[in-house]
Structures are given as C-alpha cells and as structure tokens.
Amino acid sequence: MEKDFTRRTFIKGMAVGTMAGYLGAAGLSSTVFKNQLLPQEKLNQVDIGEIKALKIKVVSETSWYDNNVFLNDVKGAGGLLVNQYTIPWTCAGVAAGYQGSNLGGFSTYIEATLMDGKVMKIHFDTGWNPAWMEKRFREEGVAEKLAKKEIDFMVLSHEHIDHFFGLEATLKFYPDIPLYVPKGFYQEGFDFLKGKSFPAANAINNIPHRGKMTVLDSSKVNILYPGIALMTFDVPIILRVFGEQAFVFNVKDKGLVLVTGCCHQGIISYMEEVRKKVKGGEKIYAIEGGLHISPFEDWDPQYDDLIMAFNKYGVQKIGCNHCTGFITAEKMHKAGLPVIKGTARNMTKRDIYLGNGDELAIA
Amino acid sequence: MSHQVLDTLFLEERKFTHIIKQPVVRGVVNVLLAFAFFMALWWVFMDPRGWLRWYTPQYGYMYIRWLLIVAIWQVYIFNFWPFKIEWLEKTHPLQKGLIMIGINFAITGILVWVFYYWIFGKLAIPYFSWPELKKTGLSDFFSREYSSLAILMMAAIASWLSPIWPSAFENYPWHRLQQPAKGFTVLAVTFLFTTYAYFIFMHPHYRVLFYPWQEYTAAFPWWYESFRTLSGNFNVGWIMCATVSVWLTETILEHYPFRLVEKQPWRGLAGFAFILLLAWILFFTFTFMQDMVWGVSVEGAKRLMAPDWRYLHNGELAVILLTVALALYFYFDNWPRKFSTEVNLLVRVAIVIVGAWGLHWLYYKFSPGLLGTQAGYSHPQQFPMAPVILFINVMLYHGWFMDCWPGRRIRKES
Structure with a gap:
C-alpha cells in the first residue's frame, strides 16, 4: 500500500x-x-356506471397496404421522429394499395346501449385516405348515419395520419359533428380541423369542422355517459405525435371493455391504469382495436414480454387488429390468448384477427 | 500517487498555457463553443428536421457510439500514434482537430461499412449487415435499424472494456512495448473481450428479436427470470453504467481508491472490480429512483412502466451524470484540487450530482425545440444517449484533439 x-x-x-x-x-x-x-399503491377507482350492451364494428383497420412502401416513405424522410405533416406519403403506383394508393385508414363504429335503452352511436377515428374511408363509410352504413346526424359524436384517438388525415370523409357528411380529441394535438392538427391542407403530406381537408370540440386531458377518467368513458395518456408517439385516448365501457354482467385506436400507451399499461382508476378494473372482460405491437411486422423482445405477461390479466375476448400486427396475432394464438378470428375481407389480408367489416358484440 | 505508474498517456503529460486567464470564463466559453459545435453536428447529421437526418434513430445513434470508441482508441490505446509528440505540441489546435476528427470519422465509416456491413455481416452474422438482413426479406428500414442496433451494442461494450486496459491496468503487461505494437496488442485484447462479452450479453437479444425465435443460434436471454424482460436493454443499461464508471474513475475520482493498490496487475483487477461495483451501485440506485418516481415497473408494459425501458434509462441517467463530470474535468480544471483527495472527490461528486439533476431537467425541457426530438421521457424511437454521447464526443474532440482551445493551448515542454 x-x-x-x-x-x-x-x-x-x-x-x-x-x-x-x-x-x-x-x-x-x-x-x-x-x-x-416503496410507497404502497393507492387505488383511486371511479365508478363510470354501466351500459346494457356494446357493438363494435371494424370499419377499416387497414391503415396502409404495403409495409415496405410506408417504411420507405419514413426512411426517406429521415426516420420515425420526423413530423408526419412533412412526409410525402405515397399515394400512387402501389400494386397492393387501394386504387394505387398506399393509404388506407383506421375507423371503428360503436353502438353502446345505455341502461335506459338509448343507443349511443360513436364514430371512432376517421382514417387516412378520404376516398377509401368514404367507400368504407358507405359500405358499413356509417356515411348514411353521419349524413342523418344519427351519430352522437366522433372521438379521435390520436393525431396520427391513419386515424386523422381522412377527416374530410367524415366532415363531408357531418361537418358539425361533436368531437373529442386528446390533449397533445399540435397546431397543425387544429389547423387541419379548421380546413387547412398540408399538400406536402398529401393531407387535404377543404371542409372546416364546425361542431363543438372538447379536448380531454389525462388528469381524470372522462365519463361521457353512464358506462362510457375515455382515458387520455400523455404519451409521446412516432412521427411527432403526442397523446392518445381510448374507451372504457362497462357492460353489465360482463365487465370492462377497452376499445382502442392504436394503444401507443401499451395495452398492459392501459389495463394497469384502468385497474387503478376505474371501478371493476381488476377484471377486463374484452379488448378491441389496435394494440400497437408490431404494426410493420417488425419485432422487439419487449413485445414477447408483453405476450408472456398478457395471460395474467384474464381477458376473455381480444378483438385486436390494425397495428397489433400479424406476427403478434400469431404469437398470441400460440400463447393461448383468446384472440377472435375475422373473415379476411374488404382488403384485410388475413383472418387471424378482426378485419374490415367484422363485428364484436358484447351483451 | 506514490506508486509507480507503469504507463502514462500523452494526455496526462500535457502542460497548458491558459489563453483565457479567468478560469470560470474559460470554462463557460469552452462549454458554449462545444455546445455550438455539437448543435452544428446534430443539425447536419441527426436532427429529424436537419440535413442528413440519420437519427432514425438507430442508424445515426450507431455512428455516434462508434465515433466515441474510435476516439478512445486514438487517444487511450494508440496514444495519438502515428502522430509524434512534437507535432502534437507545435500544431495549431484547429489544424490538429480537423485532422484528428477527420480520422475519427473515417475510421468509424470504414468500421461500419467495411468491417460490419461487408465482412462480418456478410460472411458471419447477417444481423450485423443492413444489406444482408434485407436479403432475408426484412424491410429496408428495419434491416438498417436492426443492424445498427447490433453494431451499436458492440460499441456499448467496447466503450466499457476498451479504456479499462490503459486506464486501470496501465497497459500491463504490454506497457513496455512501443507504438503501434502496444496499441494493436491492447486493441486486439480488448476487442476480443468485447466480442466475448457481446455474445454473452447481447447476442441472446437477437434470438428473440426475429420471428420465429432463432433458438439454434443463440441462448435464451438468461437474465429474463431475474430482471423480467427478454430485451438486451437490461445489459445495455448496466454496461452503460460501467462505461460511465470507467470515466468517472478516470476523471473526477482520479483512480481512487484502487490506485492505493501498489502493484499491477492487482491494481488493474481492483480497478476493474471497483468499476463494476460502482456500475451496479449506479444501476440499482437509478432503478430505485425510477421506482420511487413512477412506481414499480410492470412486466410486459410499455414506455415509462416497461422494465426494459427503465434499465435503458438507467444508462441514460448515467450518461447525463458523465456529461457533467467531463465538463467539470475538461473545462473547469477538475475543480476543486486544493483539498485532500477525499474532500476533492466528495465535492466533485456533489457537483456532478447537482449538475446532472440540472442537465436532466434542461434536456427534457428543451430537447424537442433544440434537437427535434419528441417531448416526454419514454419514447420507443428516441434515445437521450444519442445526443448526450454526441456532446460527450465533442468534448473529447475538444479536450483531447484540440487541447480545449481557445480557452487554453498546449505548452511545448509537455
């Protein structure tokens, strides 16, 4: 020493x-x-009430048709952090696309029957390619309901291209539709709602939204009607988007049903939040929508963590699709998770999960 | 130190003339200059709103990690070879900087494109090569991202193991060799260890990255049962803490306490053990802090609540800590130096903890506007380590290649 x-x-x-x-x-x-x-976890559960029944129709879960084309658009623009309003998304020359366009979109139509028998009709997201979305809205009867103002309100899950840029296809039928958006929209998003277009990104909207718009934040569970609530998550998302919201329905004698757009917050994180904040959150009966696991058929060991942990939650029906990814669905089936198969029509490529035109009814 | 140091670097022998006399002004000017250079590099190469936009994120991040390793090789392993001391003393820092940084960039490019993409990835393991991975049917984008991740994981381990030999072992038992024989020997040895470590700590990540699992080519992630994730981010996290520990001991901790061990290789072994211990202390402390702030992570969750992200964030927090330590070391003369070793170290550690707290706040407050990143702590496609390590690279370029000019210049009698 x-x-x-x-x-x-x-x-x-x-x-x-x-x-x-x-x-x-x-x-x-x-x-x-x-x-x-560590401080003990405190549950702060809110009673959101109950509904009698729930019907969820997949209007369009095919957001784009060729992963490579989509990813090349992203790569060419500079990667997954680039502002989505500046990327020249490919709208022509794609063999697998809709009329040559790679753009599709995500939208779900929901009917929730309240305990008094009234049926709330909800338009959840408005897709990407207005031509494709209008076709799907017409095929599923959504266009007609929009035109007759039978739909009570629209919810935008988040600001992403494939859930939002097809806005014109909704506003064309119902420009003053009441609207809920999550906190986190950028100014471009609000401008787009007001009728501003972004030609560089092939995002065109010539019809300003004229209805009431409510911005929901993450401070509380937002109960819209008895048994129908939205939860917002302050979550940073690829392509310079921030914030996402998703539904919680409480179906009498069944339990909670979570309906998501993309679920960038993560489905297990979402279930954990519901467990802490919503009465009955210990029992999630069903999940429907995008789970954002392998949207580009990419993979990450973290996703296996998710699948291996999923079974612990005892969910009885999983009506996933869209950004869940086919690889994920295959792995979920293999893991014994109750993923509901679809019919593989209306441009949904496989029947491994709920596709365009498929329906999940809970009553 | 009263014991015999077996090998010293030119870095430690340099004497300086202070061009800017007032130490705080000198430090602040140098920090601002380094930051300006960093911002320019970020804009040109990385910023999602900038010119080349390589921060996709893994592709650009890979280059940043390798620029760091190559700089360590240039200075710590090759001791500036092939440049002579006289040339380093008499050449203007700007000229030296341009040449050395040029070499740094060139070697990094050659390593990535020739060694990984065209040789190692093509002839051995496809996931090290973007073009080879693409041939398997993966998308162009994810081929590049996955291969970049593998290459940068190798860099993460190299940044821990490469500097240990010159720093802790003083290049024992090759300390008497001349350059470049010494450099190539130490490089070969440390790279060998890096490769072994890669296959133990990172390769299992690739077993479960592809679908179906590549169970004949890699072991099941052995850390899964204990650490609740299959992701290699667990190893990235603690290895980054180890990298940071190497440089904390090298700078603000002045090799204390393992320098008290008199002989090599025991001093080196004690140093290695101390670095590992410090790394695990940092790793578990950061894990605990995150558990306190955000609650205990949940298996299978994403973002803030994901165990693998928490581990990765341990590494990110450690790198933020290191940034402050290096700024103190390079730009503020490793203040204080006037007290006993123990007091000096404690004061520095306190400064670094407070400074890291501040830098952490500044980063998350201003990075969306300054760097074009997304707001929020946990984002699956961005890594605070990328810009922070690029800033560290700039400080290393400035301190090692350019003598922290214009704050100071090298004196000829070094």
Missing part, C-alpha cells in the same frame, strides 16, 4: 466507502427491500 496511507487516510477512505455503501444500499433496496421502502 502507499507509504502515506495512514490511519487518517483510512478513515477518510471509510467515509467515502460509507457513502458508496449508502448508494449501494439504495440500489439493493430496489430489489430486496423494495416492498418495504
């Missing part, structure tokens, strides 16, 4: 060592003593 390594030096060294030990103990506490030291 050093010649000048005296008792005094040793004591000083001990002081430093003690500090390091303290930090080490803090580290240890994250494993061994975690449960003793």
Whole structure:
C-alpha cells in the first residue's frame, strides 16, 4: 500500500466507502427491500356506471397496404421522429394499395346501449385516405348515419395520419359533428380541423369542422355517459405525435371493455391504469382495436414480454387488429390468448384477427 | 500517487498555457463553443428536421457510439500514434482537430461499412449487415435499424472494456512495448473481450428479436427470470453504467481508491472490480429512483412502466451524470484540487450530482425545440444517449484533439 496511507487516510477512505455503501444500499433496496421502502399503491377507482350492451364494428383497420412502401416513405424522410405533416406519403403506383394508393385508414363504429335503452352511436377515428374511408363509410352504413346526424359524436384517438388525415370523409357528411380529441394535438392538427391542407403530406381537408370540440386531458377518467368513458395518456408517439385516448365501457354482467385506436400507451399499461382508476378494473372482460405491437411486422423482445405477461390479466375476448400486427396475432394464438378470428375481407389480408367489416358484440 | 505508474498517456503529460486567464470564463466559453459545435453536428447529421437526418434513430445513434470508441482508441490505446509528440505540441489546435476528427470519422465509416456491413455481416452474422438482413426479406428500414442496433451494442461494450486496459491496468503487461505494437496488442485484447462479452450479453437479444425465435443460434436471454424482460436493454443499461464508471474513475475520482493498490496487475483487477461495483451501485440506485418516481415497473408494459425501458434509462441517467463530470474535468480544471483527495472527490461528486439533476431537467425541457426530438421521457424511437454521447464526443474532440482551445493551448515542454 502507499507509504502515506495512514490511519487518517483510512478513515477518510471509510467515509467515502460509507457513502458508496449508502448508494449501494439504495440500489439493493430496489430489489430486496423494495416492498418495504416503496410507497404502497393507492387505488383511486371511479365508478363510470354501466351500459346494457356494446357493438363494435371494424370499419377499416387497414391503415396502409404495403409495409415496405410506408417504411420507405419514413426512411426517406429521415426516420420515425420526423413530423408526419412533412412526409410525402405515397399515394400512387402501389400494386397492393387501394386504387394505387398506399393509404388506407383506421375507423371503428360503436353502438353502446345505455341502461335506459338509448343507443349511443360513436364514430371512432376517421382514417387516412378520404376516398377509401368514404367507400368504407358507405359500405358499413356509417356515411348514411353521419349524413342523418344519427351519430352522437366522433372521438379521435390520436393525431396520427391513419386515424386523422381522412377527416374530410367524415366532415363531408357531418361537418358539425361533436368531437373529442386528446390533449397533445399540435397546431397543425387544429389547423387541419379548421380546413387547412398540408399538400406536402398529401393531407387535404377543404371542409372546416364546425361542431363543438372538447379536448380531454389525462388528469381524470372522462365519463361521457353512464358506462362510457375515455382515458387520455400523455404519451409521446412516432412521427411527432403526442397523446392518445381510448374507451372504457362497462357492460353489465360482463365487465370492462377497452376499445382502442392504436394503444401507443401499451395495452398492459392501459389495463394497469384502468385497474387503478376505474371501478371493476381488476377484471377486463374484452379488448378491441389496435394494440400497437408490431404494426410493420417488425419485432422487439419487449413485445414477447408483453405476450408472456398478457395471460395474467384474464381477458376473455381480444378483438385486436390494425397495428397489433400479424406476427403478434400469431404469437398470441400460440400463447393461448383468446384472440377472435375475422373473415379476411374488404382488403384485410388475413383472418387471424378482426378485419374490415367484422363485428364484436358484447351483451 | 506514490506508486509507480507503469504507463502514462500523452494526455496526462500535457502542460497548458491558459489563453483565457479567468478560469470560470474559460470554462463557460469552452462549454458554449462545444455546445455550438455539437448543435452544428446534430443539425447536419441527426436532427429529424436537419440535413442528413440519420437519427432514425438507430442508424445515426450507431455512428455516434462508434465515433466515441474510435476516439478512445486514438487517444487511450494508440496514444495519438502515428502522430509524434512534437507535432502534437507545435500544431495549431484547429489544424490538429480537423485532422484528428477527420480520422475519427473515417475510421468509424470504414468500421461500419467495411468491417460490419461487408465482412462480418456478410460472411458471419447477417444481423450485423443492413444489406444482408434485407436479403432475408426484412424491410429496408428495419434491416438498417436492426443492424445498427447490433453494431451499436458492440460499441456499448467496447466503450466499457476498451479504456479499462490503459486506464486501470496501465497497459500491463504490454506497457513496455512501443507504438503501434502496444496499441494493436491492447486493441486486439480488448476487442476480443468485447466480442466475448457481446455474445454473452447481447447476442441472446437477437434470438428473440426475429420471428420465429432463432433458438439454434443463440441462448435464451438468461437474465429474463431475474430482471423480467427478454430485451438486451437490461445489459445495455448496466454496461452503460460501467462505461460511465470507467470515466468517472478516470476523471473526477482520479483512480481512487484502487490506485492505493501498489502493484499491477492487482491494481488493474481492483480497478476493474471497483468499476463494476460502482456500475451496479449506479444501476440499482437509478432503478430505485425510477421506482420511487413512477412506481414499480410492470412486466410486459410499455414506455415509462416497461422494465426494459427503465434499465435503458438507467444508462441514460448515467450518461447525463458523465456529461457533467467531463465538463467539470475538461473545462473547469477538475475543480476543486486544493483539498485532500477525499474532500476533492466528495465535492466533485456533489457537483456532478447537482449538475446532472440540472442537465436532466434542461434536456427534457428543451430537447424537442433544440434537437427535434419528441417531448416526454419514454419514447420507443428516441434515445437521450444519442445526443448526450454526441456532446460527450465533442468534448473529447475538444479536450483531447484540440487541447480545449481557445480557452487554453498546449505548452511545448509537455
């Protein structure tokens, strides 16, 4: 040892060592003593009420038709953080596309029967390619209901291209439709709602939204009607988007049903939030919509973590589609999860999950 | 240090003339200059609103990680070879900087494109090569992202193991060799260890990255049962803490306490053990802090609540800590130096903790506007380590290649 390594030096060294030990103990506490030291979880559950029955129709879950074309658009623009309003999305020359366009869109039509028998009709997201969306709206009877103002309100799950850029296809039929958007929309999004187009991104809207718009934040569970609520998540998302909201329905004698757009917050994170904040959240009966796991048929070990953990939640019906990805659906089937098969029509490529025109009824 | 140091670097022998005399002004000017250079590099190469837009994110991040390793090789392993001391002393820092940074960029490019894409990935493991991965049917975009991830994971391990030999072992037992024999020997040894470590800590990640699982080519992620994730982010997290520990001991901690061990290789082994211990202390402390702030992570969850993201964020927090430590070391003369070693170290550690707290706040407050990143802590496609390590690279270029000019210049009698 050093010649000048005296008792005094040793004591000083001990002081430093003690500090390091303290930090080490803090580290240890994250494993061994975690449960003793961390604050206990407090449930703050809200009773959202009940509905009698729920019908969910997949209007369009095919947001784009060729993954490679989509990803090349992203790569060419500079990757997954680039602003979606600046990317020249491919609208022509795609063999697998709709009329040559790679753009499709996501939209769901929901009917929730309240306990008094009234049926609430909900238009959830408005897709991407207005031509495709209008076709699907007409085919599924949504266009007619919009035109007759039979639909009570529209909810935009988030600002992403494939859920929002087809706005004109909705406003064409019902420009003053009441609207709920999640907190986090950028100014471009609000401008688009007002009738501003973004030609660089082939995002065209010539019809301003004239109805009431409500921006919902994440501070509480937003109960729209008894048994119907929206939860908002402050979540950063690819292509410079922020915030997403999703539905919680409470169906009498069944339990909670979660209906999502893309679920960028993560389906397990979502179920955990519901468990903490919604009465009956310990039992999720069903899930419907995009689960955002392998939207580009890409993979990450984190997604296997999700599938391996999913079974613990005891969900009885999984009506997933869209950004869930085919690989995920295959893995979920293999893991014994109750994924509902679809009919693979209206340009949905496989029957491995609920596709365009398929329906999930819970009563 | 009273023990015999077996090998020293030119870095440690440099003497400086302070061009800007006032130390705080000198430090602040240098920090601002480094930041301006960083912003220029970020805009040209990385910014999603900028020119080349390589931060897709993995592709650009890969280059940033390798620029760091190559700079470590240039300075710590090759001790500036093939340049001579006289040339380093007499050449203007700007000229030196341009040449050295040019070499740094060139070697990084050659490594990525020739070694990984065209040789290693083509002839051995396809996931190291973007073109080879694409041939398997993967999309162009994810071929590039996956291969970049593999290449940068190798860099993450190299950034931990490469500097340990010159720093802790003082290049023992090759300390008497001349350059470039010493450099190539240490490079070969550390790269060998890096490769072994890669296959133990990262390769299992690739077993479960592809569909179906590649169960004949890689082991099941052995950390899954204990750490509740299949993702290699667990290893990235603690290995980044280890990298940071190497540089904390090298800078603000002045090799304390393992420098008290008199002989090599015991001093080196003690150093390696201390670095590992410090890394795990950092790793578990950061895990605990995150559990306190956001609640305990949930298996299978995404974003803030995902165990693998939490581990990755441990590494990110550690790198933020290191940034402050390096700024203190390079630009503020490793202040304080006037007290006993122990007091100096404690004061520096306190400064670094407070500074890291501030930098963390500044980063998440201003990075969306300045760097074109997305707001929020946990985003699946962005890594605070990328811009922060690029800033560290700039400080290393400035401090190692350019002598922190114009704040100071090298003196000829170094």
